[in-house]
Amino acid sequence: MSEFTHVTVTKAANIYFDGGVTSRTLIFPDGQRKTLGIMQPGEFEFGTQAAELMEILSGELDVQLPGAEGWRRIQGGESFEVPANAKFTVRVLSLTDYCCSFLS
Structure with missing residues (x-):
């Protein structure tokens, strides 16, 4: 899906790591x-509360997921899941556009 319709967009940006990562939140009618x-x-460590699906729309990064040995290369058009209440690290190799879906 290349676009979302009938959503509410939070105006204020989510800004992390001194602007190294930014996002906007979308809220759908079903919540x-x-x-x-x-x-x-750059390299960034994130913590989750809910499980997440990270879709990489463009760009390239390496991700180290909880319990995984080593790094996994992810490129535009690929995705990965992160469990709830976990930490994961990404090494972003090129400017990366993403969509994060909260699964729980």
Whole structure:
């Protein structure tokens, strides 16, 4: 899906790591939440509360997921899931556009 319709967009940006990662929150009529964002090149550690599906729309990064040995390369058009209440690290190799869906 290349666009979302009938959503509420939160005007204030979510800004992390001194602007290295930014996003906007979308809220759907059924209460589902997603964020659309950009990650600048760098290494960032995130913590989750809800399980997440990270769809990489463009760009390239390496991700280290909880319990995984080593890093996994993710490119535009690919995705990965992160469990609830976990930490994961990304090494962003090029400007990366993403969509994060909160699964629980």
